[in-house]
Amino acid sequence: GENVEQHPSTLSVQEGDSAVIKCTYSDSASNYFPWYKQELGKRPQLIIDIRSNVGEKKDQRIAVTLNKTAKHFSLHITETQPEDSAVYFCAASRSGGSYIPTFGRGTSLIVHP
């Protein structure tokens, strides 16, 4: 089955700095890679996703890159703000009849004012 490794487990940055979270996956058939943000005490929410036919996707201050050959994808947050502090989860899955993503273990991002 799929195996997703996520690093780092914790990330501490100063407000305004950039933050990068990296994930690797094992199943070359995976073609959908969502990222979820979970603020303290709240539900995980989808913030950005990328499909395997695209190498990069951007939405304001967040971007995701995908390297299919190396089987890794990354979340980039620029100009971090305290409200970016949360746990971020990456996931990998195949689109199609079943949607069972495999999640990474999460990265706790702390943005210091």
Next chain:
Amino acid sequence: DVKVTQSSRYLVKRTGEKVFLECVQDMDHENMFWYRQDPGLGLRLIYFSYDVKMKEKGDIPEGYSVSREKKERFSLILESASTNQTSMYLCASINGGGSRAGYTFGSGTRLTVV
């Protein structure tokens, strides 16, 4: 605009009790899932369901069962609660065959077994 609702935010139960965690979604999604979330372990899949009365084991089904009598409702059952089942439980749903495949999660139920 809450779309996946878990009936309880916090529950405290005694060891050996039978526990029911309820999840309801109003998006007419085919697929529903139960995860538990523990620090350092991320999200682990317990059970999922593709359709009414259908269920499949996830990665950690031991000690749990599920029920899906109606499309909108997916229940997680702890047959005999134990202290190692103290955790945050998250329900999620997703539409089958859709172009966007991200989950919608419920707010979670924090279960403490004493």
